Amino acid sequence: xxxxxxxxACFAAAASALTALxxxxxxxxxxxxxxxxxxVVEVKTAPVASVQDLKALYRRPDSIPFPKDNPYTLExxxxxxxxxxxxxxxAANILSCASCHNPAYGWGDGLPKGVGHNMKxxxxxxxxxxxxxxxxxxxxxxxxxxxEEQALGPIAAEVEMNLPIAQLIAKLGRxxxxxxxxxxxFPKEGLTPASVARAIATYERTVVSRRAPFDxxxxxxETAIPADAKRGFALFNSKAACTNCHSGWNFTDDSFHxxxxxxxxxxxxxxxxNVIKMAHxxxxxxxxxxxxxxxxxxxxxxxxxxAVMDHYSNGGIDRPSxxxxxxxxxxxxxxxxxxxxxxxxxxxxxEPTTVPILPR
Amino acid sequence: MRSITAxxxxxxxxxxxxxxxxxxxxxxxxxxxxxxxxxxxKGDAVVFVNDDSVTHNVMSTDPGNxxxxxxxxxxxxxxxxxxxxxxxxxxxxxxPRMKLTVKVNN
Numbered sequence: 001x002x003x004x005x006x007x008x009a010c011f012a013a014a015a016s017a018l019t020a021l022x023x024x025x026x027x028x029x030x031x032x033x034x035x036x037x038x039x040v041v042e043v044k045t046a047p048v049a050s051v052q053d054l055k056a057l058y059r060r061p062d063s064i065p066f067p068k069d070n071p072y073t074l075e076x077x078x079x080x081x082x083x084x085x086x087x088x089x090x091a092a093n094i095l096s097c098a099s100c101h102n103p104a105y106g107w108g109d110g111l112p113k114g115v116g117h118n119m120k121x122x123x124x125x126x127x128x129x130x131x132x133x134x135x136x137x138x139x140x141x142x143x144x145x146x147x148e149e150q151a152l153g154p155i156a157a158e159v160e161m162n163l164p165i166a167q168l169i170a171k172l173g174r175x176x177x178x179x180x181x182x183x184x185x186f187p188k189e190g191l192t193p194a195s196v197a198r199a200i201a202t203y204e205r206t207v208v209s210r211r212a213p214f215d216x217x218x219x220x221x222e223t224a225i226p227a228d229a230k231r232g233f234a235l236f237n238s239k240a241a242c243t244n245c246h247s248g249w250n251f252t253d254d255s256f257h258x259x260x261x262x263x264x265x266x267x268x269x270x271x272x273x274n275v276i277k278m279a280h281x282x283x284x285x286x287x288x289x290x291x292x293x294x295x296x297x298x299x300x301x302x303x304x305x306x307a308v309m310d311h312y313s314n315g316g317i318d319r320p321s322x323x324x325x326x327x328x329x330x331x332x333x334x335x336x337x338x339x340x341x342x343x344x345x346x347x348x349x350x351e352p353t354t355v356p357i358l359p360r
Numbered sequence: 361m362r363s364i365t366a367x368x369x370x371x372x373x374x375x376x377x378x379x380x381x382x383x384x385x386x387x388x389x390x391x392x393x394x395x396x397x398x399x400x401x402k403g404d405a406v407v408f409v410n411d412d413s414v415t416h417n418v419m420s421t422d423p424g425n426x427x428x429x430x431x432x433x434x435x436x437x438x439x440x441x442x443x444x445x446x447x448x449x450x451x452x453x454x455x456p457r458m459k460l461t462v463k464v465n466n
Binding site: 039044 | 391405409410414417424425428429430431432434435436437438439441442444446453454456464
């Protein structure tokens with residue numbers, strides 16, 4: 001009976017959506033592809049998953065994925081870590097990658113928005129690099145297709161580290177201890193823009209969240225997380241439907257959604273201006289180490305996880321671009337607190353990160 | 361499992377030529393296209409079926425093959441007819457992990 005009711009509801013929703021789709025229906029004359037008329041089809045609703053089934057969706061991977069064209073080597077990671085923490089990668093010699101992606105703040109900076117060249121505030125919050133190895137696209141608006149592509153962007157950006165890449169290479173070349181490290185890590189190419197990017201990206205891929213209480217619970221230790229967190233996990237996967245976007249072991253679908261925040265930043269919409277849902281859309285952040293990573297959202301406008309839950313409880317600004325997955329959840333205080341309790345179980349016992357001795 | 365549905369079209373030219381346009385169905389459950397690549401003939405349609413629990417937005421930005429079906433709610437099916445030969449990349453604008461290559465033969 002429940003399935004039948006769900007199917008009817010699904011049909012009604014689809015029929016309603018068709019009306020909206022008809023408005024944006026586009027026939028592209030003279031083009032190679034022509035969009036035809038949409039119709040409603042029956043979709044089988046999956047049965048409600050058991051807690052055990054749900055746990056299986058969040059199991060940690062056994063290894064870190066490295067791309068075939070930039071495999072892991074110890075020499076690369078060692079060099080990449082030095083570059084990552086080296087303030088000489090900025091024009092003013094005061095900003096390193098770690099300035100905005102600081103291990104002490106969950107690999108972010110703890111600020112509502114990043115701070116760049118001449119101490120000027122940037123447009124968005126500094127995203128964490130935790131678990132970047134598992135990402136598909138990078139930056140809040142997805143403009144970098146790989147970590148290698150991302151790595152050089154902030155160095156050269158005038159508002160960030162303000163060091164043109166040609167100057168960066170010349171500068172590193174003048175530091176006597178750097179060229180031998182590049183030669184060891186990249187015997188065929190030595191010090192080049194590509195090798196700088198590949199070294200930094202390789203180091204960043206090693207920054208992976210450690211085992212959290214949630215992982216122990218997923219693997220069978222029922223005492224690893226408290227009862228309110230278990231209720232929160234159930235809500236996360238049911239009424240709150242957080243998992244529509246925060247899915248998988250790293251709690252992100254690496255996708256783009258407008259969650260109804262008030263700032264005027266159009267995010268992904270800059271690159272896909274003809275897609276309504278991409279206006280104000282930003283990449284879903286993962287939730288690992290989330291308690292160490294406030295304030296929250298791409299604009300740093302929400303100070304606490306409780307306030308994040310309040311945002312989703314209210315649903316944010318209802319506009320055409322708002323994700324269909326974001327609706328006013330109308331959470332009770334108990335539900336709000338349970339969801340926060342669950343997210344607290346995603347924080348691991350991180351060991352302090354050692355700062356490397358830099359080449360001179 | 362591939363479902364190919366012979367659809368439409370019967371065209372008469374001098375009473376001797378009969379052409380068939382075919383449809384290939386691609387589903388989107390679990391934020392993945394049901395196939396990573398399909399090969400069709402020019403004039404055939406690929407029918408994108410959203411059998412997922414979330415909204416999708418199938419599109420292509422390949423020059424000469426741009427299309428955008430807009431927001432597609434769960435339970436909606438939309439055909440896209442390909443009238444030029446070539447190899448095209450199709451994606452979901454919302455979920456860029458979803459990629460499909462459509463090869464259109466003459």
